[in-house]
Amino acid sequence: MNSKAKLMVAFLGVALLAAGAAGGAMWYLAPAHAAKGAAAEAPKAAPEKKPTKYVTLDKVIVMLRRAPNETAAHYLSVDLVLATTAELEKEAKEHLPLLRSIAVSSLSSHTLAEANAMTVDQYAAQLNKTFNASYEKENHEKPFSEVMIGKLIIE
Numbered sequence: 001m002n003s004k005a006k007l008m009v010a011f012l013g014v015a016l017l018a019a020g021a022a023g024g025a026m027w028y029l030a031p032a033h034a035a036k037g038a039a040a041e042a043p044k045a046a047p048e049k050k051p052t053k054y055v056t057l058d059k060v061i062v063m064l065r066r067a068p069n070e071t072a073a074h075y076l077s078v079d080l081v082l083a084t085t086a087e088l089e090k091e092a093k094e095h096l097p098l099l100r101s102i103a104v105s106s107l108s109s110h111t112l113a114e115a116n117a118m119t120v121d122q123y124a125a126q127l128n129k130t131f132n133a134s135y136e137k138e139n140h141e142k143p144f145s146e147v148m149i150g151k152l153i154i155e
Contacts, residue, residue: 055082055092056150060100062107064115064154074112078103078123079150084143091143099131099147106130112154120149 057080064074080103084092106127110118118126127147135142 050085050087052145053084053086053089055084055089055096055144056080057082057096057099057103058150060103060107062104065109065111067111067113070112074115075155076107076110076115077151077153077155078107079152080127081148081150082144083146083148088143095143102130102134103127115154120152123152124149 060078060080062076062078064076066073080099082092082099107115107123124147127149131142131147
């Protein structure tokens with residue numbers, strides 16, 4: 001046998017061993033209920049869940065409050081993502097101007113130092129709390145379940 005043929009046979013042997021090892025690993029790591037076969041209980045049906053739709057509120061730009069002895073103006077820009085349902089999507093879009101106003105009011109109270117110290121999750125929590133309070137005050141139902149931060153820029 002020439003060296004090319006030997007090399008091909010060796011490569012084929014290694015490929016077969018690798019495939020066998022991968023198959024054995026998959027069998028070994030398979031969930032326990034799959035190995036039981038017919039004895040396994042039927043999986044519970046997942047509860048019906050309405051598909052989530054996402055509505056964006058882009059470019060909410062806020063001028064941050066100036067700290068004492070600070071001369072430069074600083075800005076915060078945030079893109080919000082509202083999680084809603086297909087039935088409430090249109091209503092959520094109609095509320096975007098109101099939500100922009102509430103977000104600007106809520107976020108404009110921060111100074112640059114405060115804004116830089118907050119995490120994205122803290123911004124989302126603050127806005128969710130503010131939106132919940134606003135809708136409760138007006139005795140209206142919120143057309144979205146939560147607000148998330150899509151983008152956050154602080155200058």
